Amino acid sequence: MRSKMAYESNSRAFSGKVSTSSSLYPAFKRGFEVFFSIALLIFTLPVLLLTMIAIKLESPGPVFYKQERVGLNGKTFYIIKLRSMRTDAEKNGPQWAAKNDPRVTRVGKFIRKTRIDEIPQLINILRGDMSLIGPRPERPVFTEQFAEEIPGFKKRLLVKPGLTGWAQVNGGYEATPAEKFEMDMYYIQHQSFKIDMQILLRTVWVVLSGNGAR
Template sequence: MKRNSAVTELFKFGTFLVDSILIVTSVYISFLVLFEFNPPEYNIRPFIDIIPFIIIAYLIFMYVFGLSDLLKKSLGETIYSIGLTTIALFITTAFITFFARGFAYPRSVLIVGTVVQFVILCLWRTVVWKLNRISHGVKDSLIIGNGSLEYLTKKILLKQRDLYNIKYICNSKSKSIKGYLDEVDVVFICNDVDNQIKREIVDSCLANRKSIYIIPDIYEIALLNSKLNRADDIPMFKVQKLGLTLEQRFFKRLLDIIISLIGIIITSPIMVFVIIAIKLNDGGNIFYGQERVTENDKTFNVLKFRTMVMNAEKLTGPVLAGEEDPRITKVGRILRATRLDEVPQFFNILKGDMSVVGPRPERPFFVEQFKKEIPDYKYRTIVKAGLTGLAQVLGKYSTTPEDKVRYDILYIKNYSILLDLKLILQTIKIMFMKESSEGVKEELSLGELMLASNNEITIDIDEN
């Protein structure tokens, strides 16, 4: 049975409301414990005064770090997000109290309150996570595609098989699609399905109120945020140009200068430590300059901390780094896992070669290669390359170039200063997530994953 959308939204609102109450209650509990259940008016009054600011700050960080997603995240990811949210809230609360009767708000309450918030929120959100999974259930699903069929199937079997039971897998030429649609709740459509067939599938799903997930191509992405227009009484969509306006470019550059200066100042002690570590490791060069492609296919030298042995590509030439690449040094593995090797790029941003947020700059060798293999790759260089981006926050190191291109085009299409700020904060979240920085690796075959899942899956690949 499908969950009523109104009930779902009400459940979300209730969850966020309880979150806010628990955040405030945790601080009050800390006051009671530290002052033996009799907190003085002088100490507790500043806390009461800033309660609205604490709640607003929590809701912002909750959204930024992904706690607003009640279903798709794993329990481990949820707890990790809670940790980041409570730490960010601790810093924000300390900043607020510094300017609002800071000496009256005990620092011990800030510390203890953060610990209590983390524990209580973890317990509460574990219950919410479990209730969501029970309410959602495991939906019978159909995957339709051609060349990218196997890749999508493997992803669902690996990461979301507790949400979706893959019942049928077929290509777009199958004559049994209509029958399969009647027996499932959810339909996944790959980007390589013919538009006419895709239209028929979507029409059937809408008529029968079935959930549809579509991997977008450039046509679907182009329609995003399109404005309703008309020619006399004929309705039409005006597809916006891909790229930034002059005003957007100005404010984006202003943000780049501010963030890069702050980044250089804050990371200076870290950079000194990394410089010493690299020198002690093998005595080689500290920095590594490499030619990369940015806006309008211009090239520049990106600055990074060296993570590989000296002259690593002398024999191999340009190749992507693997998860267990022997060329990566011991210090380099730590720098790559935490993305600290990218920190010197703040100087590239300050200079104007890059932006803080944008498609990651790629090497000319790979750009030419990808342009031949991926038709939409050319759209990535409409804007400046970035230190971080949508593909880095939502993807992984091993995400396919095709999917990274989709993320990059979606970023350009949906650009705003608020989106940049959100992605900057979310980058902090992924810095310590191993999965986001893992190298290209061999995965289990689709057949092995199907056996491991114990699902009865019908495969219908019509070659005619």
């Protein structure tokens, strides 16, 4: 696993710049996502509590699941999720999540479909590890793997990772890593108030309809 310094060195070698539609955009985005995260945490608290009880009743192990991910400029952090898989899900080593993953519990299938398992990541947003919208953060092992297979893959690290993103509302599990990368780069190059609102509204539709996947 590479150090933060190695990731930063790689980032400095990137070509191109992060594009924004306005000089006010970063501040507005941060203010909105802090307000949105606090409001959504309060609103979903009853659902979170019921889900935590259901997880505990179905299978032994912790309610929350923490996993190392790679964020802005290669800085690693621990993403927080409600546990949706068995505790021995990675007994054979790290695996990329798949559609109809057999490691997922019964409660896990429901909370993954409805995205309830992602709600604790609002804490990551409040901490500043993540943004509300951006490329989904990958694990260090997969970041290295995809960087070897996909030219320029680490350009995704030029922005904070997001709870949802352009790739998630346009591809989900059906998209390959290379296709997700292309969609992530489209967002990075065109990010604006307008596209953020489009992603947010389409995310709401995905959650309510149960279609697509992150």
